[in-house]
Amino acid sequence: MIGLRPHRKRLELFLMVLIGVAWGILLSELMRRSHWRNHKDLVRVKSSPFPTSRRISPYSTAPSTTSTSTSTYTTTTTTSSSPNVLASNLFNETRVLCMVLTSPKTHHSKAIHIQRTWGTRCNKLIFMSSKADKELGTVVLKVREGYSNLWPKTRASLQYVYNHHFRNYDWFLKADDDTYVIMENLRAFLYAYSPSSPVYFGNKFRSNVKEEYMSGGAGYVLSKMALHQLINEGFVNSSICSNRGYGYEDIELGRCLRGVGVVGGDSRDEQGLNRFIPFSPLHWYPDAPKWYRPLLYYTTSNITSDCCSNSAISFHYNNAKEFYVLEYVIYKLRAFGIYRIQDHLPARKSTYSNIETKQIAVNNIVVEKNVTEPKAIIQNLSL
Numbered sequence: 001m002i003g004l005r006p007h008r009k010r011l012e013l014f015l016m017v018l019i020g021v022a023w024g025i026l027l028s029e030l031m032r033r034s035h036w037r038n039h040k041d042l043v044r045v046k047s048s049p050f051p052t053s054r055r056i057s058p059y060s061t062a063p064s065t066t067s068t069s070t071s072t073y074t075t076t077t078t079t080s081s082s083p084n085v086l087a088s089n090l091f092n093e094t095r096v097l098c099m100v101l102t103s104p105k106t107h108h109s110k111a112i113h114i115q116r117t118w119g120t121r122c123n124k125l126i127f128m129s130s131k132a133d134k135e136l137g138t139v140v141l142k143v144r145e146g147y148s149n150l151w152p153k154t155r156a157s158l159q160y161v162y163n164h165h166f167r168n169y170d171w172f173l174k175a176d177d178d179t180y181v182i183m184e185n186l187r188a189f190l191y192a193y194s195p196s197s198p199v200y201f202g203n204k205f206r207s208n209v210k211e212e213y214m215s216g217g218a219g220y221v222l223s224k225m226a227l228h229q230l231i232n233e234g235f236v237n238s239s240i241c242s243n244r245g246y247g248y249e250d251i252e253l254g255r256c257l258r259g260v261g262v263v264g265g266d267s268r269d270e271q272g273l274n275r276f277i278p279f280s281p282l283h284w285y286p287d288a289p290k291w292y293r294p295l296l297y298y299t300t301s302n303i304t305s306d307c308c309s310n311s312a313i314s315f316h317y318n319n320a321k322e323f324y325v326l327e328y329v330i331y332k333l334r335a336f337g338i339y340r341i342q343d344h345l346p347a348r349k350s351t352y353s354n355i356e357t358k359q360i361a362v363n364n365i366v367v368e369k370n371v372t373e374p375k376a377i378i379q380n381l382s383l
Helices: 004-047 085-093 104-114 147-168 184-188 224-234 249-259 320-332
Strands: 096-101 124-129 171-176 199-201 202-207 210-216 222-223 366-368 373-376
Touching: 085 184, 104 124, 104 224, 104 320, 124 147, 147 171, 147 224, 147 320, 171 202, 171 224, 199 224, 202 320, 210 249, 222 249, 222 366
Parallel strands: 096 124, 096 171
Antiparallel strands: 171 222, 199 222, 202 210, 366 373
């Protein structure tokens, strides 16, 4: 028995080593299979035609492009199928400040939903109100609220934007807090025009006295030059721009801009359909409300019976829920097998030749922060 003990110890040691080797092989195989499974899952996700549920930023980094022109925006071929290439380029090229008029009663029933939806695609978003709101970051104006007081409120808002943000942006959009704006379509439309031209765009209406103006509800956008002339030639002259404490914003602004030589541009599409729409397609489509057509400036018949352009820019009279419905339909919903993308931009247009105006190098305008009587130092002035 004593002679068998060394052999027994050697056998136990051998079995322990054998068991250890077996466990090592087993663990190694399990780890290899786990790594392979994760690799296959990763490949499956990357090659899937369906997006993941993870939310991404509105404009991802644009891939490299090839072009037969020196202009970035004549690109016809890309190394990626990403539809965000032009939108990303335009975001940096056509800088739009969005100025939203709101009121204390609608800060959290309307304005907050702009901040969470289309407002994220503005280069700069500011809310104009008569009361402070930390979540919205409102600019507080010393004005009275109400529909009949919209002109002094709009005037004070434009003055603030000029004093604080003029140099950093090319175009200045005014919208109500129940207006939804498709910023990509706005930038694509504005691409054809120079911010140095004295022009503004919207849905052109005609009042009872046959004066043209842009619908306030549908929103309108002023070029850099238009805002400059409005402030420095119009707001300082009460015979051109009314300084009354009341008035309809869109009509008064139309008179004021016309008085300083700013052109009310035509924003319709090739079919004669309006892009700035003063009603919601969720309420009226395809037929517009009865009050709409009698107000239109352009009376020529459309070549289609539709009410709204396929490249629409804005819709008015939206409630809180409808902001998210439009956001879903425009940016998320896809029909299988149907992939529509507008991958070209309009040709550049020269300034309106029928208007005699001073051509100012607007990028060299330095604003003096004088609230009582704002002025500007103009450099490199050429007539």
